[in-house]
Amino acid sequence: KAGVPMLDTDRYIFPVCFNDGFLWSSEEESYMFSFPGDGQNDVYPGIGIDLHDAKGVDKHWLTAIENSNVVWISGELSENDDNSVCVLLESESQSEIFYIYNKVYKRSLSVKKGRKLAKGDIIGTAWGDPLWGHLQFGIVRCDTTPLPSDVFSNLINGFPQLYELYFKDDFYHIRQYSKGRINFGKPDYQCGNRKNSQGFEVYEGKGWLTGKWNIADKVEFVTDGIDGNVRLRKKMFRGTGAECENPLNYFDYEISVPNGTYRIRAKAGDIFSDTWQKIEFEGVRPFTLSLKAGEFDWTTERIAEVNDRRLTVRIYLDEDNKTVAGLSEIVFQKAK
Known part of the structure; x- marks a missing residue:
């Protein structure tokens, strides 16, 4: 419904901390339904949030989007290199909802499997890939716990909700340039x-x-x-x-x-x-x-x-x- 928030901001928070001056452009090419245009027929799995200025350093910490549980931590995904891991959280409020934090910097990891997290708890910082520092964030709806081998199989589009969590009352703002x-x-x-x-x-x-x-x-x-x-x-x-x-x-x-x-x-x-x-x-x-x-x-x-x-x-x-x-x-x- 127009004008009604999609998420309760008392229960949800944007998955990147603002304490170090993080600014989100929301213009990355890496978003769901973004056709790559290079001869492939697939689309980007999730949302790639630019964190290049924080690659490999203690800055722009990743946070739990809501109260949740750490299901598993894995470095076995094909997208991971030796410096990054994937963290899967299970929503505490909705048993079929899971949150993917992929390409987290391994050395900054602050959580362990089985830990209960409150909204805003620190997870780690982003690594990305060898060239671009970023977080690959995804939301999955699944009756069973996703495995690392198929964690992106049941993605749902969470971009509107992330956009609302970041811009809040300015959700309908019109961007202009001089x-x-x-x-x-x-x-x-x-x-x-x-x-x-x-x-x-x-x-x-x-x-x-x-x-x-x-x-x-x-x-x-x-x-x-x-x-x-x-x-x-x-x-x-x-x-x-x-x-x-x-x-x-x-x-x-x-x-x-x-x-x-x-x-x-x-x-x-x-x-x-x-x-x-x-x-x-x-x-x-x-x-x-x-x-x-x-x-x-x-x-x-x-x-x-x-x-x-x-x-x-x-x-x-x-x-x-x-x-x-x-x-x-x-x-x-x-x-x-």
Whole structure:
């Protein structure tokens, strides 16, 4: 029901402590139903919360989301390396609900199997994987206790509840920007796994305008571990369950901003493919860039007027659909 909290905040708490200044962007590419777009047909198991600045150090401690019991601790999951373990908690209030805290830093682990935890009790800190520091958090509903081998088999979507626990009374807030630098497709460790490939969301204040034709509600991105970009073409996610075709010959990226005059420019190109793109800011005279694979170039600065609270960047595609378009960065600033 609109306006009624999903969870009682006297019983539940966000699973990362705020004492060390933790800030959650809520924009990570690692969330349930986030199609990876790399030829796979699976989705991300759970929610990956960026904690890269706390990787391997005593900072941003992980906490029990509610009163619960430690069912098991295992380092046997394929996602774990020698530094990380998975902790499974069983809800004290709902016997069929379990909480997954995966990629916890082994040396910081503060709980043992069988221990009863109160809401907010410390579990440990995050490790993540060899490159990106993060917590893989999941909620499971299961009649029997999940095993490490199939712990992600009965996941339920807990993103709305986490979002509410973090933002509380600002749950329905609209995010706006007056200036910024937006990177696209960069490696996880550089950007906190914010690829900026997702469809527009009011709570993020930015994103791609997609439609019913795009079941994944996102665009493709590529990365080589050092750099990255989004890749735009008429037909996306080829050979997967999310294969789709844009009925238009362009893509729009929108940023929620106050009305006014903006300075803006963009960096185009693709790390692996030749590109052709015509880039237009708010209908102002466009730039056309034709670049070789691995080549990137900036448009010159344009002055754009915004009257609808949306700063729109339109990228036109090659009319013959033979060459992809690529976008690496956007920088913008309100001039007046």
